[in-house]
Amino acid sequence: MKATAIASPNIAIVKYWGKRDERLKLPMNDSISVTLDRSLYSETTVEFSKAFSADSMQLDGAEASEREMKNVALVLDCLRKKAKTGMNARIISRNNFPKSSGMASSASGYAALSAAAAAALNLQLDSRELSIAARLGSGSASRSVIGGFAWWKKGQDEDGSDSYAVQVADESHWKDFRIVTAVVSEEKKPVSSTDGMKLTLETSSLYRERLKKLPGTVSRVRQAILGRDAGQLFRLAMEESDSLHASMADTKPPLIYINESSREIMKRVNELNRENGMIAGYSFDAGPNAHIFTTEQNVNRVIHSIKGLAERIVASSPGKGAEVVA
Secondary structure (H helix, E strand, C coil): CEEEEEECCEEEEECCCCEEECCCCEECCCEEEEEECCCCCEEEEEEEECCCCCCEEEECCEECCHHHHHHHHHHHHHHHHHHCCCCEEEEEEEECCCCCCCCCHHHHHHHHHHHHHHHHCCCCCCHHHHHHHHHHHCCCHHHHCCCCEEEECCCCCCCCCCCCEEEEECCCCCCCEEEEEEECCCCCCCCCHHHHHHHHHHHCHHHHHHHHHHHHHHHHHHHHHHCCCHHHHHHHHHHHHHHHHHHHHCCCCCCCCCCHHHHHHHHHHHHHHHHHCCCEEEEECCCCCEEEEEEHHHHHHHHHHHCCCCCEEEEECECCCCEECC
């Protein structure tokens, strides 16, 4: 009983930050993202066998940490319950980009894990069920199950049964939409997203104000995506990123995930927009690496403007959700 799946990271346009339930990864707010094409991906093979005495996982050639294995077990237990089996699993997973650097490797990793494990157990799950299973490993993984633009609804139920991602528009909806990822640092971030979220939720007054405004932001972002309104979406993306990082800076002690190169990229994107109209919008997750939303005709202009600030630059289109490949 073995299967391999592949999934790509998603980049949040409206960010998820803060959990109302730590174990079930239930978010404080709705979020919206775009799933990337296969220029960035996680590939995961899952094998179940009665011969395995315990679950095990190799991630990029190293044994998974205790924290990672706890999250892996949540995903596997959810799927094992559906399959009515107690078999343990052996997992081999690899990323073609650095993990723990604010580039959503956990999103693609747990989405691929969920798809591969479900296939290995011969489960025929719909996107809702797969999104819920992936969410148990990493909240943002619920969105990488979905292709194109995804909307993760926070839900209300205590068991998380109504907290999953749905598709706003598929990967072919906005054909010239592009995401330029600028990797300015591949170092592991000093405070994990999990720990950072908890601190912000407990100590930031700006965060509480942010939560009040997010439903309106989610609505406007959905409308911009459906209407392919580039200028509006880029503007909203930058406002949303700035809001998140202001809440992080207001955390006690402050969480500073961006660096000088990140700030310079913000400056240059704003300069581009002043000179050319609203042609790009930056967005930063919990890390210094920039994700710049733009259109195909302006990709080279964006890349030229930030050249020298990044260790590598990858241009992506909206891509497919998690899929089984073997």
